[in-house]
Amino acid sequence: MKVLEAKKITKLFPGVVALDDVDISIYSGEIHCIIGENGAGKSTLIKCLTGVYKPDAGEITINGKDAGKERSLFRRVAYVPQEINLFGHMTVAENLFLPYEKTGVNGLINQKELNQRALPLLKDFAINVEPEMLVRDIPVSAQQLIQIVRATVCQDYQILMLDEPTTSLTTEDTVLLFDIIRKIKATNKAIVFISHKLEEIFELGEVITVFRNGKRVAHERMPNVDLAWVITKMTGRAMNQDETFYSEKVTDEVLLEVNHVTGACFTDVSFKLRKGEILGFTGLVGAGRSELMQAIFGYLPAYGGSVKLNGKPFKLGETNYSVRHGFIYLPEDRKKMGILPMLSVRENITIPSLSKLTRYFSISRKRESALTEAVISAYNIKTPDAEKKIQFLSGGNQQKVIIGRSMSCDPQVLVFDEPTKGIDVGTKAEIYRLMKKLAEEKGIGIILISSEMEEVMKCANRIIALYHGEIYGEFACGEKKERILSAIIGVQADSKGSYAHD
Amino acid sequence: MINTKKKGLATLRRSTLTAITLILFVMVVIAGFISPYFLDMYNLQSLIRDLAFVGMIGIAQSLLLLVGELDLSVGKIASLCGILAGMLMVNGGVDPFLSLGIALILGLVFGLINGLLITKLRLNSMVATIGMSSVYGGINLVLTKGKAITQIPESIYSLGKGNIGPIPIPFLFTLGVLLLVLFLTKKTKTGRYIYAIGNNREAASILGIKVDKIRVMIYAIVGMICALAGILYVARLGSSQSTIGEKWPMMSIASAVIGGVALTGGTGNPAGALVGAAIISVISNVIVLLGVSVYWQSAVSGIVIVLAISFSSLSTIISEKKQKKLG
Amino acid sequence: MKKKLLSLFVAMMIVMAFCMPMMTAVAEEAPFGEDLTFVIVPKCVHAWFDEVNKGAVLQAEMLSKALNVKVSIDYRAPENADVVEQNTVLEQAAATKPNGIALDPVDYEGSKAVIQEIQARGIPVILFDSPAPEGSGLTSVGNDFAQQASLAAEQLAALIGYQGKVAVMQGFPSAPNHAERYQAHLDTLAKYPDIEVIEGGIDNDNIEEAQSQAAAVLAANPDLVGYLNCDACGSGVAAAIEEAGKAGQVKFVSMDNLIEILEYVKSGTITATSSTIPQMQGSMSVLMLWQAAMGMDIPAIVDTGIAYIDETNIDEWIAMVQN
Structure with missing residues (x-):
């Protein structure tokens, strides 16, 4: 059954078309993988589908009804963000049921009752922690799982969206998580799974949609595709999967x-x-x-x-x-x-080399710009200009800034x-x-x-x-x-x- | 296309300071219209002389705010240094200008003590400086028993009371401090490190920046600027008062925040603190000029200050939204 | 471990720093029944209150000699003029079981409950430097603030020939003596139809504010001929008058006799000042507390008088205060 359908979604930001005429349909009982490079429009799409952004054109229907008009429909979509955003100083049980109105905890909050309600959930998801433990004291992998459980606590969700859920998980935890996802799928929920790890997508996915530059470039059932296909679609060019990157000039020194x-x-x-x-x-x-x-x-x-x-x-x-x-x-x-978020790309690049750029106690703007331009082009950093605050760059480009600046030391x-x-x-x-x-x-x-x-x-x-x-x-x-x-x-x-x- | 975008970004980056300066300008124009005495030479001079002090402390405070800390002992350091300078010249018979120099160095030492306590013992700057504020205030009381030191040599009066051309001398000192601080923060390596620490202390440490050394240095600079403000006030009053600077900690933070320096650190321009101080001073001046009932004064100036702060945070919100959309 | 100890030490230092002002005069507990201790609690640490204390100590010495017992004064000044801080000081003072407490309340209403509690424990409480609020039943030692202000206002009126524009600066509005002086200034000046009274600003008992507010008032009123104020921050107003170059042109009659104020009287920027006599307030407070401790009825109001200081007697006052 089709639970969610997005037709001709377009989302514009000043100077950028983030999503360009995108169609996507999500069916219940199916694991739908979404893949694309950073900046391909995945996050924008998710934000449109969860009701955070309002698309500039196109419509989203949930259960056949227009969600643009009836915004409460977006509550059918449970979303698990990539970063862990739990309350570290509160207990596992409290984190699971916050905000209380949404999870049906009414009136006075009874810690015991909360803990009782949390127990079966923790057991179902095989999370080996006690409900009364503080979240900051439990392992990161358990936190990630708690975050997923939390999204499923709202009883009336039909779609579960997971954004890179395995970044902090160990291999065993990932296996566990996949079992849980399959179990959830078995209850006829729709799963949307976003990941950079291709092997996970091949292990879990049933349908795959590939995005590039704000456009939907491919949509296929998983059994019909292979790794090379996915990479070609994603990057727009074929790539050698067996390429190795060892150094071939190891010395004895x-x-x-x-x-x-x-x-x-x-x-x-x-x-x-x-x-x-x-x-x-x-x-x-x-x-x-x-x-x-x-x-x-x-x-x-x-x-x-x-x-x-x-x-x-x-x-x-x-x-x-x-x-x-x-x-x-x-x-x-x-x-x-790593990054100095509120400073510009230029300032982030030159920070370790300032001694070299200083003449008569002051930083030479000319030398600084020259170094910045050199690093940006040498490391292929994609930024509209050097004065952009680094926090607005994609993760990959932030990483290139960090590598680039280290090289000038x-x-x-x-x-x-x-x-x-x-x-x-x-x-x-x-x-x-x-x-x-x-x-x-x-x-x-x-x-x-x-x-x-x-x-x-x-x-x-x-x-x-x-x-x-x-x-x-x-x-x-x-x-x-x-x-x-x-x-x-x-x-x-x-x-x-x-x-x-x- | 690319060009216009660049220009837009550049304006956004500077928007808070520009906007707040614009507000100040509008306030001055309005003030000039509603009170004929506002633009009177004497009124402007005393207004500028006033804001020179809070402005100077505000500039110092913004240095600390940039690394995500603050100093609540600024007022007590200032008054203690004023008292010490006064005692040196009146009771000690030391040359007046030498006494001022010694007081400046003592200010530096007090700041250094603050900084070392906070970095070496990993204390929270707010709590530690509240404590140290009591220590400096206590020493002040022990020395003076609350009495003013009078008969300050007249040779230093001009530092506080004098003008060069139409401009009050304390304000020239404030501008001097501002220029030095701007040079430090905007042009030097150390300044960039200050912003880096305020942005992300862990990243700064990983970059090999000597985080604690810079923090201590800032506390010392702040102590010295406080001492300067304190001794200029002695020159202005012609006596060392132990009660000066009581409102400086809060006023300096308010000035800096109005001027767009974030309490959380890492962003803002120390020049904003001077503009912020000017806004506060213009408000309280205009209120008196208009003869607003004395009982209303505090409430009215409070409202305008809150409005000014909301304005600067509003402009940040808007610029962030625009930035995000561009990304 | 070393670091922990060190931080503990510093923490202790800071705590001590907080307590320091309160420890300046630790109570010497009376070892025998006959020995007497009286506590003086001023508004805050301030030179003016030191003079009160001097008078109190002098009186205590006299009593000690006359009665042949040890009479001691426990002077406990809060660091700031803050009602909460003052209540804490009061409670701590009462805990030492003194034979009486003389208080200059920051805000009587705020301290009312604490005062009543102390009285219920049999410790007499009197007020000084402040009128007794109605219904409090407390004895008030001090001068009549209204009278002090009227005197100043009358003198100013005479100095300006009973005509022209006069500014009155408010002090700390919730301090009863400041409020009383302010009202008395206005009432007195109202008698003269040719005198125009304007708002003279508000300084909240702070010299910097007195200066910046007076500067604005002077700018807005070039035709000002007279200035009055209500607290001990006259030197701020005087500095503003001097900066405006209006010394002598604007007659200023201030309050109190702090040394910096007297020096402005000497230089002529302050035309005259009307002062309470703090030493007298101290000594009369101790006398009243002793009588109360002995179980005697004491009068409701003890007037300690007012001094009017101008160029004729300034030198003797400077000598007196500097000593």
Whole structure:
């Protein structure tokens, strides 16, 4: 049954056609995947379908009635946003049922009753937390699931829209989530699933709609399509899926030597990074990869151990020192730790190079603009102009700004922490190529932290698997995926790659 | 097409300061129409002399607001430095101008103490400076027992009371402070770091910016500017009063916010604080000129201040909406 | 750990800083039944109240000698003129079980409940520097504020030849003595048909505000001949008159005898000032409290008189206040 139909939706923003004459139909009991690069119009479409934006042309009907006139129909659409927006200082149960009017909790709020009502929900979704726990104390993956449960608490929803629900989930949690989604589908609800991870779409999807530049470019039933088709449609060009991005100019020269470093989330970690090498670090969420690198970088404290850069002792505990010595960390959470949201693209690009741009105590605007233009064109950053506030750029372009600006600090070691999180396929490949180029042409040592096994296997010359803050295995590129996977879930392998049970 | 868009964006970026300056201008024109005395030379001079002080503190405060902090001890630092300068020259017999210099350095030291406490012990700036405000106020009382210090040497009077041409000297100091602060924030590396810290402290730290060092430095600069305002006020009154600056903490924050400096940090122009201070001063001046009942004054000026703040936040909302649509 | 200790230490420092003003005069508890302690609670820390305290201490010393017991004064000034803060100070003072409390209320209505509670515990309370509100039944030591203001207004009227424009600046409207003076100024000037009275601004007991408000009033009224005010911020008005270059041209009769005000009288910017006699208020307060503590009936009003200070007697006053 067709629950939602959008006909000829057009949405204009000053200077931009965000959605151009788009048709889409959602059927109950079906999982409908929507895919497209950043800026293709997915978010705008979702905002139109959930009633946040009013389209400039076209109509949306829900259950055959015009939702533009009868706006209460939009309550039939349950929407789970990409970012976690729960109330950290409230309990799981409270988060599930807020706002109370919508979930049928009336009169005085009885904590016990709330907790009682939450229990079966948590059980159904196999979330292993207690209703009275505070949300900030539970794991991120559980938070993501809670967010989904919350959207389904409103009894009268018919469509569930999930925007990138798996970004913070581990592989096991993802499997669990997919089971839950299938269960919901079985109750004859319509599911709309938005994701950048193509393998997920192939696993879960039944129907696929592809967007590019505000237009619907393709719509097909899943069994009829393959990966190459999707990528071609998305990017508008064919792409080689088997392309690899290892550095081909690894030298013997040891650039970074980490000896027995211990910190809050990791113990006794030692490794070496060579010039021109891409070294992958993989592991489950919480394995301590980011914490390890942040400690070497000086952002988090290190309790013990020593580090050498170019054979000379490297001071721990001061980010300024690390940056000055060419050790640069590119954080995973761009919004929280990377960009300076209210400053312009220009200011974000030049911030680490200001010393070089300063003459007579003041920043030379000419030099600054020159550097900005150079970075924008060298890293193919898509922005209307350099004065735009960076918060209005897409995630991929923000990431390119962060990489571009780091390059002007003459880096020797670059740590990429989940560089492609929330970034679309086309841009991902651009970033991989960039890493390869940096390693090969400038001899930079690159550390790539990633939860995506495919990504590490495509890019890294060597892969180190971390489990509970300890190294559980080191693999050369081309290693079988299963062996690396067993290392990250705690089955120890020795450095030659043979198994050693723990 | 591209060109017009660029122009539009540039105006939007500057919109709050432009809009608030426009409001000030309109207010001045209206004031000139409704009261014949408003544009009187003497009235303008005393008005400008008044706003010089709150404006100067407002400019200092906006530096802190830019990194997402504030200092509620500005008034007490100012009066303590005024008292210390007065004691040095009256009781200590130190050369008046040397005393002023010493007081400036003491202001810097008080600011430095604030900054070190807040960064090293990771205190909340608001609570810490409320505490320090009591400390400085307490020292003031211990030293003066609430009495004014009189017989300040007349050689320094001109700093507070004098004019150069038609312009009151304290206002020239304020302009000087503004120019230095604008140079610092808009032209130098440090200034860019200040905005970076206010935008995203974690990102700033990851970029290798010495966040705490810059924060301490700002507190020290603020302390020094407070001391300057305090000693100029001594020169203006011809005596060191322990009660001056009581309203400066709140007035300076209000001025900065009216001028478009965000309380949350990272955005705004310190020049806005001076415009904000001017708006507040013009309001209270016009109210008196018009002979509004004294009992109404506080309410009327409060209403206008709230309107002015809403205007600047409104213009931010509008510009953000436009920006989002463009994106 | 070290950091924790350090932050604890700083926290303590800050707490102490808050308490410091209240600790300046810690009560010396009477060790024997006969020893007497009287508490003086002024509006806030202010030089004028220090003079009150001086008078009180002098009286206490006299009583100690005459009675051969230890009579001590516990002077507790709130940091700000704030009714809540003053109530806290009052309660803390009452907790030391003194033999009497003399209070200059910031806002009598706001402190009424606390005062009644203290009285119920058998501790006599009197007011100084403030008229006793109707029905309070409290003894008021001080001068008649209306009389002080009338005197100033009369003198100003004579100085300007009973004609011209006069501005009256309001102080802190909810302080009864300021309000009373303001009304008395208006009533007195109303007697003279050729005197035009205009709003002279409001300074909320703050010198900066007195200055900026007076400056605007002077600008708006070039024909002003006289100025009156209601609180101890006359130096702000005087600074504005001086900046306007109207010293002597605008006659200004102010209130109180703070040193900076006296110096303006000396230089002539302030024509004259009418002052209460704070030392007298202190000593009479202590006397009344002692009588009340002994169980005697005390009068409802004790008038401590007014001094009129102008160029004829300014030098002796400066000498007196500076000492």
